[in-house]
Amino acid sequence: MTPAMTHHITHHLPEPMLADYAAGRLGHAFSVAVAAHVSLCDECRARLAAHEAAGGAVLETLPPEPVSDDLMARVMARLDDPAAAPPEPPAPSSIFPGPVMAALKGRPPRWRSLGMGIRQSLLHAGKDGSLRLLYIPPGRAVPDHGHEGRELTLVLQGAFHDETGHFGVGDIEVADASLEHTPVADEGTPCICLAATDAPLRFRALVPRLLQPIFRI
Ligand SMILES: [Zn+2]
Structure with a gap:
């Protein structure tokens, strides 16, 4: 943990907003703000992880989709392609956390x-x-x-x-x-x-x- 993350945070994200973020239901502006708070806040990061785990559990109860060999081959080829990898997010500056640096x-x-x-x-x-x-x-x-x-x-x-x-x-x-x-x-x-x-x-x-x-x- 870096010193920049040791602030005493007393105002957090409401549960429904974390759930919406985990499910990808927030627009761009809200998503950046939520991600920026989560990057600074251990408590909300843990709560978000719980939402993401719960979302994953729901997905696991769905019947598996048959995946064609062709699709699998294309996915694997893409994973091997370094050009397809997402760019590294910019490093946080002294006051701007990573999601804000990305928006900038x-x-x-x-x-x-x-x-x-x-x-x-x-x-x-x-x-x-x-x-x-x-x-x-x-x-x-x-x-x-x-x-x-x-x-x-x-x-x-x-x-x-x-x-x-x-x-x-x-x-x-x-x-x-x-x-x-x-x-x-x-x-x-x-x-x-x-x-x-x-x-x-x-x-x-x-x-x-x-x-x-x-x-x-
Ligand atoms: Zn928080």
Whole structure:
């Protein structure tokens, strides 16, 4: 275990989300956020392993499909082909775990100002939701916002607090559409978070709604 993984994590993933992740039912943005938390959290990694084992047990109860010799030969040939092997995931940087580095394609974040010193680096925006890094200066509030869908916020550096609690490195907040919250970065270190949504955000104060298509937030 590396020192980067010794954070005391108190906010974890809910069981149904781990089950959805294990079954491949989450969109890209949520999958990256879940994988990033799991990479930092021993507890959720163990719970995920249990889900994956349970999923495997279900598969084992299914009657075996007959596999043609031809298919088997092609599978074996592909396993022998080094070009067919998936690329190694990028090594975790000091604050970005492997799944975030993969979403960054190994490059540094490209920060864009949202005003008030707050910056974002958009990693993914699609019909299944959006994934971005947020940079919040010490003591600064992210404007009050609600969301149409669910929002996952994983702390990668610093800490923030809102109406629901305090979140440090490795903690993940799961907010549903009913939560209107105002995250405020702790004093000291700037807070950097990975934020994933399964629907477009609707900001109340910082950016007028008309500008949302431009910023794709
Ligand atoms: Zn956890």
